Amino acid sequence: MSSKQVVLYDTTLRDGAQTEGISLSVSDKLQICERLDDLGIPYIEGGWPASNPKEMEFFRRGKRLRLKKAVLTCFGSTRKANTSVGKDPQIQSLLAAGTEVVTVFGKSWDLHVRDVFRVPLEENLRMIADTVGYLKRRGLTVMYDAEHFFDGYRENPEYAMKTLKAAAEEGAGTLILCDTNGGSIPSAVAAVVGEVRRRFPAPLGIHCHNDTDLAVANSIAAVEAGVLQIQGTINGYGERCGNANLCSIIPVLQLKMGYRCVPPARLKTLSEAAHFVAEVCNMRPDDHQPFVGPSAFAHKGGVHINAVKKNPRTYEQIDPSAVGNRRRILVSELGGKSTILEKAQELRLELGRDAEEAKRFLKRVQELEAQGYHFEAAEGSLELLMQRAYKRFKRFFDLQGFRVMVEKDEKGAMTSEAAIKLKVDGVTEHSVAEGDGPVHALDKALRKALAEFYPAVAEMRLVDFKVRVLESRAGTAARVRVLIESQDAKESWWTMGVSENIIEASWQALVDSIEYKLLKDRKA
């Protein structure tokens, strides 16, 4: 494949930060910025300096980052109506941000000019021209975001084209066609991009939102129709349904269509970068996310697993390592012996190829899954189960008993207390702790009891907690499955417990979580 070039423009820090549920501090933004640079993204839009003081602080500190290649850009709007551009504070803040590249957005849909700005259509054209010209004369590189271009073009193509012309004539280097409301479909995007290209020699860009579930497709269609710049965000963050997802666009263009987006060696860090950004944004990663999600190359069912062993291409669209992801074999009642042996290998347990042992273990997994265990969701517990079954495991402690008490008094105040008695190497430890709820109290008491014997317990923390009610029709006597995610400086892992008693189920998951950590450290 030839290596055709496109230019990526990331707006995670600006448009992505609009996501319901995301709120980034300046230091969050700086961290993400460095990571984007590391991934090989050439343009990073840092924010809209006029929108709040944090933004300006970001640009101040952003200048001191030692970016390898990325260029930081700032974002702003055209000048106010009926105002001199030199006296518009919003325009002045763009200069103050001090970036070499500025992206200015203006309205390309006459409906917005009439119904929202409520100014004559001609004045809007002057607003665009004045703003671009002013910034150009101050030596900046100016990109022009034509907001609502596709809606505008559909309803008044002549006016939409005039807005582009106003920006181009004043020296806007790239004209970005924006599907601001995200309502376009690929065939329409391709047709409009084609028409604009016939009339403008300037390089074009595309900026899509995902309201039709087609943001990636619309971006790809625009590239096929000749745009050079693609704007998007990591993990598709953005308001409403999000922006075009760069984590999908990059591998599609680079691995499927022969474009060069980022250096191939950097592409191998894509999954890690996606998770890093999710973590900093405090967003739950989407397990099923294309290319970078943990389920993207996960195989369930014996037939698939068998085929993938014979030839990975049978059920894998690409080699997962190309995007830094990995194959996962899901162990479930649907799988067979070979799945167990594969999994053991993946976990480097070196069980040998004893088929009888594997068969017995598989039976145990099937029994537990019939009770409601669900090992594909908790690989930490699966590994412990394997270690225990194969007798390669010495328990770290023996529980003598615990007691959890939750009280509500007359005034409605709640108390939760847990007491635990356990033995480590013959030494009895008895601990008690209070918590926000019974599981929190139990967690604290367990750590307290173990701290002296296993100081490493202090290095880990619980980061996620899920409860699922099984056979829910049994009402409050139903069986529940508790999943716990824990994390230390190096990795994170899921463990599980199942019981009719939610306290017992949580206890099992807590114990597995700690034993997994200790076992992992022992192996290392």
Place this chain on the structure above:
Amino acid sequence: MSSKQVVLYDTTLRDGAQTEGISLSVSDKLQICERLDDLGIPYIEGGWPASNPKEMEFFRRGKRLRLKKAVLTCFGSTRKANTSVGKDPQIQSLLAAGTEVVTVFGKSWDLHVRDVFRVPLEENLRMIADTVGYLKRRGLTVMYDAEHFFDGYRENPEYAMKTLKAAAEEGAGTLILCDTNGGSIPSAVAAVVGEVRRRFPAPLGIHCHNDTDLAVANSIAAVEAGVLQIQGTINGYGERCGNANLCSIIPVLQLKMGYRCVPPARLKTLSEAAHFVAEVCNMRPDDHQPFVGPSAFAHKGGVHINAVKKNPRTYEQIDPSAVGNRRRILVSELGGKSTILEKAQELRLELGRDAEEAKRFLKRVQELEAQGYHFEAAEGSLELLMQRAYKRFKRFFDLQGFRVMVEKDEKGAMTSEAAIKLKVDGVTEHSVAEGDGPVHALDKALRKALAEFYPAVAEMRLVDFKVRVLESRAGTAARVRVLIESQDAKESWWTMGVSENIIEASWQALVDSIEYKLLKDRKA
């Protein structure tokens, strides 16, 4: 727009059930099936009868459903290599399922025939022809899923076409081109569909997976290139990155492209259907999901809200009500009063039209929702909240306190005990009970305490219990929402509690559940 026709084929119950994390019971599947019928989906693939005994039970019970229009189909593979089709138990199970339509999948990629089946290419063609022919001769309508068609066509177009020919010549009614590994891009899909159409008069279908984030786009491209049937799942469930999402495909085709997929009145139930299926699958709904997610028409930031008030088209790609969704104004209490008054009317609370009272109540609802309450899911609790706010409610009892104790002894035996002290009309009652877990014990103790005063409590029972962890990143100190469904001879109702303490959240939901029952009886 003219009304062009496409035929939807839902595979949520079969391919969707492959999703990592989804496990459907027979009664879950029956419920989803009825809902899909209600939405106006014409074909519903129920499962692969040979894959496990639950599937056959579904078909047995599915036959008794009174579906309005939908046709239930079953799914299976071509016969085994070198076996007589009449003696293949998998084929016999397709007949036993008793549906009028059967979808058979076969291999269209020579790589699979060689590397996985390990049979001559000719034998695979016979397997396809024999299977389709055999089922046709037994009077069934047969659809043919050409697995891996796009990968197969790319590498060996002649062979891929031969597999279609084998199915078509034996009478397969629709040939479905499958992008099984989900690695295709829209321009390639359109080109291949175009070539197949030139060579086959038979109606074509499309079945896409979302590994490139392009399943919706690939399906749309196939429709533009002339396919008639579209296979997909609700919410895009499916293994790895999921299947083509019908919740996006339906509105794009129907609202943007002039196709008729479902009756327009049913389209207005799309959001509700999507949430219902998520609930039954026990999957966390994706807030940012196009068209049906709660963020899809949510407006943050004053500029957008202002513009939307002037003209909704400025920032909304479609009218949200067309898909049964609604506009949400974030951080502002705009326009909620009337909703509250409507709701009160619906509940026959006769609150009058006191706007100030409604406004105060709305504020209270908003505060509680910000804490994690979710009244849409628990109208029982909403009604009680209204009754309490409007002071039309006298509490049935006053809690003096409760204590819940869970113990695990040295042998691992668990005990759960709850003690409750409460007052009814000045009389103190103190009760204690044991249960399978702490919530069960609490439920039993509460009923015991109230039995004498309110014998009607014995008429009701708890039938469902759900726990969702909110802000899950806080680990075991996270806030949880408990939902409880209760039922008496006449109706069922949902109530809710929220707390960092799961026992307290369960208690709130239990109390609401009982008070709702008593209030309902008092009104009657």
